Amino acid sequence: MSLFGKRRRPDPRGPGELLSQFTDLDGIPLTTPPLDQADGDDDERGRRGRRERVNRATAARQGHREPGRGWAPVDAARRAPVYRATTAEVGGLFPLLASNGVPAIGARLGYDTQSGGAFxxxxxxxxxxxxxxxxxxxxxxxxxxxxxxTVLATILRLSLFGVRTLISGDVKGEYTPLLRALDITPIALGRGSPHRLNALDLGPIRAHWPTWSPARQREELTGILARWTRLLTALAEAQGYPPTVTDELVLSTVLNRLVGAEHGSDELRPITIPQVVAQLADPDDDLWQQTRFASYRQFVDHTRKITDALSNLVVGPLAGLFDEPTNFDLDWDAPVQSMDLSLLRSRGDQAVAVALTCLGSWSSMITDLQDDGDVRLVVRDEVWRQMRLGLRAVQAVDSDLRLSRAERKIQLLVMHKPSDLLSVGAAGSQEVSIAKDLLALCSTRILLGQSTRVGDELAEELGLSDREQAVLTGWAMEGQGRALWKLENSPGMKIQTVLSATERSIFDTDSGLRESTGDQPSTGGRPRLVAVPPAPSSTGDSSVNSEPVPDPARVNGTAARW
Incomplete structure (x- = not known):
């Protein structure tokens, strides 16, 4: 037995006692407010020497009767007691949430599910x-x-901030409903379409040429010829022939002669791929001598393979699409422009890939020379199809991504999984190495729901943490529009895209399935986006409740001419 008797164990301090010891910002202990009648028994026990309650509320049930101090006009009987403390002290009891750090500038796409703030x-x-x-x-x-x-919502909402979009090849026709809702008719290329696009089109350079100085003319022409040469060599490589350095020199010389800039002409001549093929198949004496061949026969024998490869574009599945002069004009004031390739799917993947390559080169040149100062969003849907054509096709995409800042462009690559980039060539090839590096040229990665296997691939390629990978294969798979947004090496953000009722009907990619089953009643077509709804008629006319009459067809934002 202890000499001093049994030692009594002190009672642990409860949360009320701890909270009562908080002070205000000046370090002065908070005064205890007068107790109400309900606490009279506690006062008596306190005066008799018993322990006094310390976890008393510092505010009445209706709050402090002062502006801005939480007063309510009704009795909030179930309201929790109000305590005052500094953020350093309260942080130990309730971890305050912080925002994701993305500024509230630009298009509001949805909300951050972790902080609850808008994104x-x-x-x-x-x-x-x-x-x-x-x-x-x-x-x-x-x-x-x-x-x-997600892509369509980004396109539509960024257009309100002056960002114009060019969809460089809509393989499945998914963007067409948005354009029609905006009264814009997309440019369709393929079976039954009257539109033709010259892959070697001069675009705005032809109109600007007389106003430029000789130095500016040489600079612009050098860039155009280099772009055309890369395009033709990529198309030849797609046919199974790898062009040589000599082939590139011959193509550059032929293009320079055909365009009319060889002797400092005041006007450029439009050229097409059949003209290039004709020059290669039957060169004149000046051409084979200028390219340092010993004879006419040596020139023809050396260029036979690349001539045959380019000839397939004139007589093959793409005959008539990219070998005639362009017969349409783009409306640069329209918020969105689209090249619909859905009619080409019946001609095979090779035809779609070649069309994507031609459109990529053409759209890059057209937007480069459009001096309007606007920022443009270039959507490359299923870009892996184009890169499967060979090394030069991969290099063309790589070049466009590297020059995006200088050319005021936002390149958006749309893919299913990272293995799409690995399918552009043999394992360990230069094509695969360049394709994998394309992800480093895209600082923003939008990762929607994926299976466990694909999630492992993304985690390896992008360096995702275990928690971020779990978001892809778990939370993001539980609903549409859920994505992990990663801005370079910053922690991923769980973003839920929010669509309006009108947007959901326009962006519905499953509408074809519903129409084919016949389960859904007809709604008279997709809704159209309008800036201001028309005022209701005051004449009582019965046509007020009828379906809206569509406007005349518009071709690229301008009224069609019949």
Missing amino acids: YVHPTEWVLRKMVTNPNLAIFGEPGRGKSS
Whole structure:
């Protein structure tokens, strides 16, 4: 037995006692407010020497009767007691949530499910604020996870901030409903379409040529000829023939002669691929001598393979699409422009890939020379199809991504999974190495729901943490529009894209399935986006409740001429 008797164990301090010891910002203990009648018994026990209650509320049930101090006009009987403390002290009891750090500038796309705050998208502003190093985006997602809806919502909402979009090859026709809702008719290429696109089109350079100085003319022409040469060599490589350095020199010389800039002409001549093929098949004496061949026969024998490869574009599945003069004009004031290739799917993957390559080269040149100062979003859907054509096709995409900042462009690559980039060539080839590096040229990665196997691939390629990988294969698979947004090496953000009722009907990629089953009643077509709804008629006319009469067809934002 202890000499001093049994030692009594002190009672532990409860939360009320701890909270009562908080002080205000000046370090002065908070005064205890007068107790109400309900606590009279506690006062008596306190005066008799018993322990006094310390976890008393510092505010009445209706709050402090002062402006801005939480007073309510009704009795909030179930309201929790109000305590005052500094944030350093309260942080130990309730961890305050912080925002994701993305500024509230640009298009509001949805909300951050972790902080509850709104999520805004504007890639060029992110570059200016040093949040990312380039404005390019890459989006991955399984079919049905909301990939197309996320892209379409980004396109539509960024248009309100002056960002114009060019869809460089709509393989499945998914963007056509949005254009029709905006009263824009997409340019369709393929079976039954009257549109023709010259892959070697001069575009705006022909109109600007007389106004430029000789030095500017040489600079612009050098760039155009280099772009055309890369295009033709990539198309030849797609036919199974790898062009040589001599082939590139011959093509550059032929293009320079055909365009009329060889002797400092004041006007450029439009050229087409059949003209290039004709020059290669039957060169004149000046051509084979200028390219340092010993004879006419040596020139023809050396260029026979590349001539045959380019001839397939004139007589093959793509005959008539890219070998005639362009017969349409783009409306650069329209918010969105699209090249619909859905009619080409019946001609095979090779035809679609060649069309994507031609459109990529043509759209890059057209937008480069459009001196309107606008930022443009270039959507490359299923870009892996184009890169499968060979090394030069991969290099063309790589070049466009590297020049995006200088050319005021936002490149958006749309893919299903990272293995799409690995399918562009043999394992360990130069094509695969360049394709894998394309992800480093896209600072913003949008990762929608994926299976466990694909999630492992993305984690390896992008360096995702275990928690981020679990988001892809778990949370993002539980609903459409859920994505992990990663801005370079910053922690991923769980973003839920939110669509309006009108957007959901326009962006519905499953509408074809519903129409084929006949389960859904007809709604008279997709809704159209209008700036201001028309005022209701005051005449009581019965036509007020009828279906709206569509406007005349518009071709690229301008009224069609019949």
